Amino acid sequence: MFTFFALFVLSLSATIPAIKRKFDLFGIAFIAFVTSLGGGTVRDVMLGTFPVSWIEKPYISLAILSGLLVSFLFTRRISRFRRTFFWFDTLGISVMTIIGTQKAIEAGVPEFNTVFFGVISAILGGIIRDILCNEVPLIFRKEFYAVPCLVGGYLYLGLVELNCPDYVSTFVAIIFIVVFRFLAIKYKLSMPNLSSRLKAAKR
Amino acid sequence: MFTFFALFVLSLSATIPAIKRKFDLFGIAFIAFVTSLGGGTVRDVMLGTFPVSWIEKPYISLAILSGLLVSFLFTRRISRFRRTFFWFDTLGISVMTIIGTQKAIEAGVPEFNTVFFGVISAILGGIIRDILCNEVPLIFRKEFYAVPCLVGGYLYLGLVELNCPDYVSTFVAIIFIVVFRFLAIKYKLSMPNLSSRLKAAKR
Amino acid sequence: MFTFFALFVLSLSATIPAIKRKFDLFGIAFIAFVTSLGGGTVRDVMLGTFPVSWIEKPYISLAILSGLLVSFLFTRRISRFRRTFFWFDTLGISVMTIIGTQKAIEAGVPEFNTVFFGVISAILGGIIRDILCNEVPLIFRKEFYAVPCLVGGYLYLGLVELNCPDYVSTFVAIIFIVVFRFLAIKYKLSMPNLSSRLKAAKR
16 A cells, blocks of 8 residues: 555656657656666666566555556646655655665575665666756755665665664665755755866866 | 568668767667667566567677668668658567566566556667667657557557457557557647746745 | 776766766766666576675675775876776776676576677677766767777677687676777777768658
């Protein structure tokens, strides 16, 4: 039920950039599917854990299609709910990061690399969406959410290592990522940018 | 034999956009391979049905290479056969849609999701091609062929459900997709576009 | 040890285009990982040989992270070592081509198709990098290294067929690719370009 609702909202918010780019209804639907499922699909394929998780669960496709339908019926109103989407989106990537890390641990990936799969689950959908829209992925320049996911993933690993019960580790790590991202945006934290140095070197 | 000829023509027509973009011979060959095999490869990888079908069959690579050779020798003349290519292309995506749907059924995918794999087989090669050429995939804005594939795929599922013999269902669904696409283009059908509504909402 | 050093240098050189495009530190790291590991990952996934090779070996991630760290600390100086990078890069793709071809042979791919996997290992990382930077892949227009890889791959196959010991075939093929690429650049060889013919046909 929670998954259904999360995917419904994710798909709803995923339609906006596609609508802005004047994609037709099929293009919008394709973008919604890829944004919602792309990260998890690439994770499962790289881990070799078949079948890819969403394929076996038709309710996942139905959740995305419901999101699309609502987006189609209430296009105008949706674009006003940016703030709500921000919170859902942040919660969504936090959950995805921990689920992805857990799946990698189960698949026997060495600990150090497991967090990469968490981050891939969380961000790759958005990266593929930006590429399909023919843009440089936003996350490479501005959006500050990969770092909270990375740090949160390693925090989760550390808590598990310390023998915390899994539900505690999961809960703490998710809250950590949400708060970290919120603070990062509030205080306009951003990652250092090396291009100015390179420019200086060229003179 | 039929597959060989189909891939030969597909590869032939796939070279044109690459040539126009001033790609060198390697770039053209890469585009021809990706356009021809990309959809089926992603489908097989997502389904986890290894080995990916074309890999085991060297005649598939040879068909594409033959198409490239003819395209290289007769570049001028080829660009005149647009109309012929349209029919081959339409027939090709129809066949690919049904083959992809059948493969997903065999792989045990829940019925509702099988058609997605048919559509992926048919259109993903072209989407990857457009991305490699650094363009927004044509299919997201103009080309009307994903919808006939989708509807045709579900028609096929329905016919199978009604206990039609497989060859009848296949044949009917393929003809349906071809006719649907032809009519859609003739009467300039297109998918609804929601961007105007969003614009209105912003004022 | 050799692999560690090779990946270290590869990741070092991979950061430069990302820095130039004003990516933030995360974007740069993502590009370094994708450029270094993308080709091999796609090869392993298409062959269905799980787990994907780098996943099991945490030292590979560490090599790339070390390259990133050095790149971060000495950004100015690195951009001066273009010539050194050229040789490392050329050696790197030669080795990757032969390793990829060998892995495809082991996976039971028909001989004619094995070289494709060698070439994919060598060049796909760079193609994905260019797409993430929102550019037409350089290799489709200018860079002349796919052809040496292809020819070198088939040379390797031929030597193996003639019962050469594997280490001899590997060594000869790698040297061949390096020399071929060097000569190609020195004498400004490039692949034929068909776009002029198409233009002529349109008049």
